[in-house]
Amino acid sequence: MRVVLKIVKKALPSVSMYFVIFFGMTIAMSFLTGKDQEKMYQATELTIYVEDKEASVLSKTLTEYLAQENEVETEYDKELLSDLLFSGLVDYVVYFEEGFEENFLAGKKGGIERQSTKPNMAFVDQKIELFFQYVRGELAMGKSLEDACASVLKNTENHAETEVLSGRQSMSTRPGYFFFTFLAYILPCILIMVLGPVMYSFYRKDIKMRTDCGMVSVRKQNTEVVKGIVLVAVVFWALFMGLGAIIYHRDFTPAEYLLGTLNSFAFLLFSVTISVLLGVLLPSTEALNGASNVLGLGMSFLCGVFVPAYLLPDYVNKIGEFLPAGWYMKNVILLNEENAATAHFTEFLTNCGVVTAFAVAVFFVFLVVVKRKKVA
Amino acid sequence: MIHYFYRLKRLLRMKQLFFWSIIFPLLLGTVFKVAFSDATNKDWGFATIPVAVTTEEGGIRDEAFVSFLKEMKNGDVAFFAVEECDRETAEAMLSGGDVSAVIVTGEETKVILRENGLNSTVVKTVVDGYLQSKDMFVEAAMNGKLTEVIGAFSKEIETLGVKEFEGTSKDPFVQYFQALIAMASLYGAMYGLMNTNELDIKFANVSARRLAAPMRAIPTVLCDVAAAFTIQYIQFLINIAYFILILKVDFGSINGWLFLGGVFYSLLGVLNGYFIGTVVQKSDGLQNAIMMGCTMFSCFLAGLMVGNIRISLELTAPIVNRVNQATLIADSMQALCIMGDMEKYARCLLGILIWCVCLVVGSILVLMMRQRRTGRSVKLA
């Protein structure tokens, strides 16, 4: 066990770096989610940018009309606006030119333009055209433009009664969500880097031969290694969960956090088994380092850790079902919804079970590989 | 010259570095491509929304409303796929996920949504918009102006003009690839790190041999930098070529200026390594950890994991984007290739250049201070 800890100690600088990155990432994300990131996910409220060069009654009314249900921004510079449009943080832009009102009253086109990179913003076009229809209708009653505009705005108070079936906020996120999410990236990364070298050193041919010749029985040696690995894994995991509890306890109910912990434990099992497997398979610590990054980042992208699963193509989501992180993330998504995890408790447990099954499967592969190595 | 060529030969044969600077970005890029191939369409694409329309018990079917829903089109594609049925079937379809919303017409109009989201917003907006006409028509009827109002209301006039987005790419997921290029460039620090360590007796046996030889320090260091830079630049070209030609990522319009940018990106990575190698003296494990950590975090802030983080930071803490190395690289690519904004491109490159100067000056200062303090001769490395 002493030896195990010694090898682990060597990997500590890199590991502490990962710790910093991880908490940097989660904190940065929850900080941004608390602010503007929300717009991106909460598509119910669009961000509409209005550039009004005319500032006429009509243009102002339309702006107000749009602002009723959306966030209207007016003060971005051109460069920022382009970037915002491109990345989709601004959904829709309306440009009013001089002469817009005049054209409208004359029944001519021109003076107002829309811009968006998102085809699904077509309904805003409809909304705006509808606005113009209303104004025309009101004007046909013989009202002045001011009165017509006022009536249109007033009529918008008419709302259909609305009911939402599940109360799901499918695209919004709790700040603490990112803690459990990024854990799917960081856990395998760290454990491969820490435990991989342990296995690598213990099962390297020459060392294996030497230890096998030693006075300590093979069984006892193995027990020592296992003890060390379990200790290290549990310490890391406890560190994450402890710190997570301190930072994010407000975002979850205790029951939910407990479930999250259970879920992460299942994933820990997988991370440990994959680490020891790679440790005996790969030829060098450098290769382990590479594998940890490829596996960590690759699996994360394929399983919706960084980019939410609903944005991924269906076949990628199918791939995700063959990866433990995919099942882990299913539970994290449940945790993201208030009370969903407790409500879908059996589903939650099943997902944990699948992750654990992955761990068991990997462990068997590991046993086979070790056996083969011994025979060879 | 021979020094440079041997250096290059060696760097090319280092499998581990080769993996990080070339294979890893290519692998990750491929994963990105697989994962994001449909994401823009899924997130932003226009798709017909299935809705069920049902009439309240005892109510009268609102013919006008149903046809209004059915006729709403975006180009040739209908907004809604309308299914008329009884309430029970409608609600079953809703909970089964076959429709996104149930609209109940009658005395009062009611919308039942499956979940909050854009589709629901579209349904709600359209229904509300329709309802709002009610007051107008009632008022018109009272004033005896119904015909005029209906006439004006139903005139098919298109008022709204369309302004196309000027950017040459409409795929925001290219931001991930920009961050990836930044990552690959910053990984050049590994070459820089190796270079400094091979000139430091503490880390490499060969350094003593090299230092004992009659080679002037500055040309030696420059040769090392040049070789590392060359590899990084080749790496940049390979990555760009692979992303554009093989993965067919829409990077926007590539022009010659990008290759100038590559020079800056490659140099920045290598110099980072020099700086870390100079400042951190404890162990090469620590050096590598710091290098990897800084690079990864910098790339995270530039959108390697969450694509929109860069623009979010632009809104909340723009200063981060002005100083973060990976963001400078990614932003410069976006400005040049997508926005065609040469001014911003130049600004980003200037930012990178300032970084480079700072790193060089910083390394030299640290060396001079250390030399004064410990009296150890380190000779520029």
Add this chain to the structure above:
Amino acid sequence: MNTVVKIENLVKRYKELVAVDHMNLSIEKGEIFGLLGPNGSGKSTIINCLLSLTNYDKGEITVFGEKMRADNYSVKGRIGVVLQNVAVFDELTVYENIDYFCSLYVSDKEKRKALVQEAIAFVGLEEFVKFYPKKLSGGLLRRLNIACGIAHKPELIIFDEPTVAVDPQSRNKILEGIQELNRQGATVIYTSHYMEEVEQICSRIAIIDKGQLVATGTKDELKSMIQTGETIRVEVPEMTSEVLFGLEKLSHIISVEYNDGLVTIKCSGGRHNVLHVLEYLNNTGTSFGRVFAEQPTLNDVFLEITGKELRDEVQ
């Protein structure tokens, strides 16, 4: 003879530790000069100072009559180094390694080609020119290490423990090589903690301990500095105290010890000591078994001067 290296009053401190303490050395042209001392005695530090790889606190080092500085390239060009650790690039082949290090000294391509071929032949690596260092065995690797240091035909070659962890066969080859280089005209500085090697090849030796110069001279000069000459051991099953006392009285005998049936007699110079001892034993009717006689070694020199063994220092 002209002096190649002159070290005067050299002091080098690592924080509290004084690694080199007022060292004075001068090395003449054509010598194989041995620096002998246990691990950590300061040999490598002296070499590093000599090569200007590290700064030193005090003193002056002159090489080829010029003051040695890090930027004294003309002097550096005349020196070759073979350091303790194998210092070659793993990513370059045997040929490329030698060519690279030679290129640091010789820029002319044709000339270098000839030099590299010569160096390869000298260390006998002809069959391995295309091998990468990782594929070479320990002994071959050492030879490559040497080839990298000598390819440019330096006038002064510094070998810093080139035989650590080398099998006896390769070690002999290396030592022969060094002597050959010396015959070709190179001055050699050779550091080691193996006294046999130093005794075998060095024309002059400096013994160093704790950063201080303990003694310097040819091996015979060094041996004659100490009292101890020959050491004679005789197996004697039974020994009376009278006989023992009598032995001590013989001329040229410094000390006599009797332990477990073995008499150890230390002599100071003189001839035919063994004969005298055996004669005496015969005369006193003491029966004896095997007889061993040893000439003094540098270890004895070191032991007598510093009071500790040279070998078996814990690293």
